[in-house]
Amino acid sequence: MKFIIGVYDAPFTQQGASSAWHFAKAAIDKGHTISQIFFYLNGVYNADKHIPSNADETLWLSEWQLLAEQYGIKLTLCNTAAERRGLTLEQVSAPFEIAGLTQFLHAAVQADRCIIFGK
Amino acid sequence: MQQSKLIAVSFLGNKMDLKKITIVFSHSPYASSISQEGLHFLLAASIISSQIKVIFIDDGIWLLKKHQEPEIIKYKNFTAGFSALSLYDIQDLYIEQASLIARGLTIDDLFIKPTLMDTLNISHLLENQDLIFHF
Numbered sequence: 514m515k516f517i518i519g520v521y522d523a524p525f526t527q528q529g530a531s532s533a534w535h536f537a538k539a540a541i542d543k544g545h546t547i548s549q550i551f552f553y554l555n556g557v558y559n560a561d562k563h564i565p566s567n568a569d570e571t572l573w574l575s576e577w578q579l580l581a582e583q584y585g586i587k588l589t590l591c592n593t594a595a596e597r598r599g600l601t602l603e604q605v606s607a608p609f610e611i612a613g614l615t616q617f618l619h620a621a622v623q624a625d626r627c628i629i630f631g632k
Numbered sequence: 633m634q635q636s637k638l639i640a641v642s643f644l645g646n647k648m649d650l651k652k653i654t655i656v657f658s659h660s661p662y663a664s665s666i667s668q669e670g671l672h673f674l675l676a677a678s679i680i681s682s683q684i685k686v687i688f689i690d691d692g693i694w695l696l697k698k699h700q701e702p703e704i705i706k707y708k709n710f711t712a713g714f715s716a717l718s719l720y721d722i723q724d725l726y727i728e729q730a731s732l733i734a735r736g737l738t739i740d741d742l743f744i745k746p747t748l749m750d751t752l753n754i755s756h757l758l759e760n761q762d763l764i765f766h767f
């Protein structure tokens with residue numbers, strides 16, 4: 514099955530982002546495809562390279578980067594939501610790509626399932 | 633005439649008409665940004681699908697309350713955008729009757745008049761959608 518995932522939660526303040534990561538991993542392990550992970554609302558903070566790493570805690574930015582690299586998953590970020598939150602292009606880490614809502618919706622209608630985490 | 637008709641058809645073709653999208657609003661307008669961003673999302677969705685339904689439940693019905701004055705608390709009244717949905721060809725608006733009653737409101741307290749629907753019919757409606765986005 515072809516999934517598209519929406520992440521609406523920031524990495525530190527809520528669990529939605531980590532739940533999305535675990536879901537993505539589990540889906541891939543079961544042989545499904547993730548066509549794209551779209552970061553929207555507070556989810557855009559997942560791409561913020563200014564979030565510091567703490568030795569004894571998971572840095573979700575690195576986890577997303579690894580997941581994208583390992584399985585060739587496209588990570589996209591809503592430009593409007595990022596702008597609203599003062600997240601600048603310079604702050605956005607690779608391999609996150611800036612996208613619009615209509616791009617996400619086009620991908621969502623083409624996937625078999627669209628799953629949203631957080632709000 | 634014929635030419636403009638053709639243009640309209642191809643435009644609708646791009647809209648991926650077969651996909652049914654429902655946007656659900658269940659939060660009050662100013663306590664968080666979720667409803668304002670949801671309205672923005674709804675307008676973006678209207679670009680790609682002409683089969684959009686909008687449901688207002690729980691505190692989401694406050695979005696449609698007449699006589700809002702958010703300027704007093706230094707907020708912009710974004711909810712006026714809901715009265716312009718017909719301009720985006722979004723016509724199918726529903727409101728859960730129980731949510732309205734629970735808040736002591738009637739349809740006359742709202743600045744637009746969505747179709748009243750009971751909880752069971754709302755769940756039936758949701759079952760038949762391809763994509764549901766909740767704000």
